[in-house]
Amino acid sequence: MNNRLDRGCGKHPDLLYQAGAAISSACHSQDPKPRKGDRADPWGTHHSDCDSPLRLYNHTMDWIEKEWANEVDFVIWTGDNARHDNDPKHPRTPAEIYELNTMVANRMASIFTSKGIPVVPSIGNNDIWPHNIMYAGPSTITNKFVGIWTKFIPFESYQIFQRGAYYSVELIPNKLGALSLNTLYWYEKNSAVEGCKKGQPGRLELDWLGVQLEVFRGRGMQVWLSGHVGPSLYFPDCRNRYAELVLRYQDTIVGQLFGHMNVDHFYWIDKNVLQPEAAPSNSTSLLSIATSSLQTLLHAYLPHSFSPTSGSPREDVGILKKDVSPKSLSAAFNSLPKQSKLDLDAFSSIINVGPSVVTVYYPAIRVFTYNVTGLANDGQSISCKASRISKLASFAELEDEEDDVVPQKQCRIKKAHTDPNSPSRTNSALTPLGYSQFVIDKLDLKASQKPRWNLEYMTYDIEVLNSTSNYPVPSHLIPSQLFNNSTILSASPTHSIRDASAEDLAPFGLRDLTIPSYLRLARQLGKASLKKKKLWTRFVTYMYMAF
Template sequence: MSTKSHFLLALLFLNLEVFAIPAQVPLQAPETQNARKLRGRFLHITDIHPDPHYKVDASHTSSCHRNKPKKEKTRAGYYGTPFSECDSPFSLTNFTLDYLDKQWSSEIDFVVWTGDNARHDNDRALPRTTKEIYDLNRVVARRMEDAFLSKGIPVIPSLGNNDVWPHNILMPGPNSITNEYSSIWKSFIPFPSYQVFQRGAYYSAEVIPNSVAVIALNTMYFYDSNKAVGGCEYKEPQDPGNLQFDWLEVQLEMYRDRDMQVYLTGHVPPSPGNFFPECYVRYVELSLRFQDTILGHLFGHMNADHFSLIEAEDLQLPSVESSQHHLDRPHQESKYDLFDTLIRDFGDLPKSERKVDFDNYAVINVSPSVVPNPYLPSFRVFTYNTTGTPKKSIKRKHGHRHGGMGDKKTECKKEIYADTWWCKLSKPWYSDPDSPSRTNTLWSPLGYAQYNIPEKRLDSSSENRKPKYKLEYLTFPLELLHPSSEAADAKGDFAYPIPLRHLPQSLRSPNSTKMKYTPYQLPDLTIPSWVELARLLADPKEKKLRKQFREYMYMGGEEG
């Protein structure tokens, strides 16, 4: 056995022994946050996929598990194999978490961690086991504790489709899987949420006490690949997806009554192609009804870097033809790749900004993965507004209902629609143009910095040569990277949206004109800013912007 193989094997046993979860009392985020001054930033990390069977120099076609090839260029790399179907070697997992610990833990307030901490089930010769999945999750959880929680930084994990066995399948809880993760994530789950988590593997946590919460959803109960659940059908009120949405509605009402803001997070992003139809319509309705309370929607799973829009039109009754096929997806995406699908959807937006009713939209942000399968190792750091006074909710109701679109009075009398969520959602929406999701105010998301390990650096790395994470792009315009002198005097380094040491040298001067890293020029990440970017991307004349968006989506590669 080679030295490198010994190293990887030893690392596995060392990690599983040293990083086993200790018995401890569940820790609540408010207790850890009080001692820290707000930085105005948080980390989103997803899809780590560590692989204990990864072997350096193995073939790509074996998932980097065996069969040393003759051609040098097709061999598995020491720190990972870009644009392949190979998962993360422990060297990449450890390097990434060490890097985030050393370079970013002092710069952030909380961590959103959206699942998939075990390898893919993509090698029939080495089938996954439940023990392996749990062991890998324990290792990564302990690393997250050491890197962040031990420093008073709340960590909010959520369950991925590869964190269960068989992958994609999760029975209604409580069950052995929800019980196991209630132990593995015991130190992350606030005590008041513990019982709810044991039932359904979802929960909420306050990351800024009495101000901002993160709701970690279990998207396995919405995901249409999970054939162990019923798909949120209205006629099945005890379906685990419906129970989760009932709980979510209560949570959102509670946080709104407390004048708090929330992020919705989870693994599989909501879309007509990912969620069961009635799960999707419930997600859309709650997202728009509580638009004044929800700061954003953060997900993983797709690996590709992109955003999409939830729209009021998604609440329209599906066609009779699709209804007869179990109310199938209203949009067929099989003929188009993700980029083309998004551009087509953006093309349906009103051509004039004056005709856009922002009450009708929410934005889904999908972060790329740590695993270089099928792209490049990545993570994302968001910046948010910490200035101003809290926005008090206006407890009002609209003069009309927002439960959907179209002539429901007539159509909902038909048997095929009568007992579906499309015909049952009629509560007023809480939309407010002055809320943090709509205008830049206290707690509004301002922008993010996307980092990855470039292909050349990953290919050239070795046991004695570590790779480097580099800034890929920013959503900010250049002029917002440097605060005013007054802000710098008042807040010091925290006045900078991204610390200067994490920017390329060419962006560290306030006089920089380097546009390479700032393609979108978004003033903030409110709904109007995202809708305007979507409208620009829909314009065929914006060829350069479309090209950049596609390159960032696939990191210079093709759809995986």
């Protein structure tokens, strides 16, 4: 048991990418004739609308196979495996989208599934045609992806996947599971659905989600939730119902992983999302932390309507409006009361929005570690084919309970399942401990020069590296400046970006990724933002991937 999980998103391989092409053509052609500074680099083009050249995709997968194939216990993969539809001269086709998804799936299966390592994919808004638009299943899309992901989806989940493109799986038998969510049924840009009204596929998926969480909880298990689009971009009624579920099952949900925005951030959901009218303007109230709620934290995520390079229209690029987000986040973080005054029952497990391989920002990969105390000696291994959840609710059962769902305008908070000793709140077995993020910060290279994956930063306390030989990442990937004891310097330390200092590489000093730890970090960031300290500067730099 390696106590690591790999989280990947947004590879966006582009078969049409041409080195030397005009960036304004999505790096597809010499028309218009490229001007100086408007040429696509062989390995990808930073801060542009261009997707990932096949050369970068293959280099990334080769690095993952070399460094991580034998180092992780499971993989959370949050979708978007086809190029964006950003070139009217070369519109995407369903055949191309399925071809790219098949290519990525086969490589993931070769690297991980062939070794018995579970891979949990989720469908992205660019994995379908037209992008964003997905109707209720069974459909061509769900049938195609059952075939493409046949090595990842449990056989007994095929029927439910064909109806909705979501499923559940056990990662550590009787200990840890994952729910792959189809967030497109909740996504406000999906004009094929009407939110989560009765009869809508998103409503049925939320019913299914509630049943699955109850099943996991009844078995004493923990679960990861994963999907492509995060809750900030859901229809209001879908967002409220999702919020109610993650708050109700705080003791069962160990973490939530999403992508889509191509950036690096964390947030949480608190009870004010469901009861905004009860939140007074005084933010020191125990439960009323209005400005740290979902609406405030994530309204900062506003995509630009223009390309940073060409000025051409582009939807869903996932570029943050830099003039808005830090100010909103600073206000939200500064509204938090002291730890002793927080009611931790009022918060969901932490939501991590992770970056992607696409070159809008730095191509990035994130590797988490988690607490395996007591798991290694229970006779169970996750280096074998994952067992499956035996109790799956049927669609008939879900349809029977649909009439009991409370409409959004009458949102009722059911009894929450909270426990101060649960892994989401206290460092214990299965608690996520931290993560390390690797990036390619230099792509303007010749085709013969391979770009280097470097450590951008890690969340851990630097003392973790100097107090144990069980490092959170293989020691040869840790830059030497993170070690203060010369006797344990890694044999061949990797380079870090920007000749970074130890404080740049390990700025946050988190003991774990529990709710209290993240709230403590948020308060520290809020104070640092007011005083313009380096901690805040580093956080903003990492959030925008140095853009």
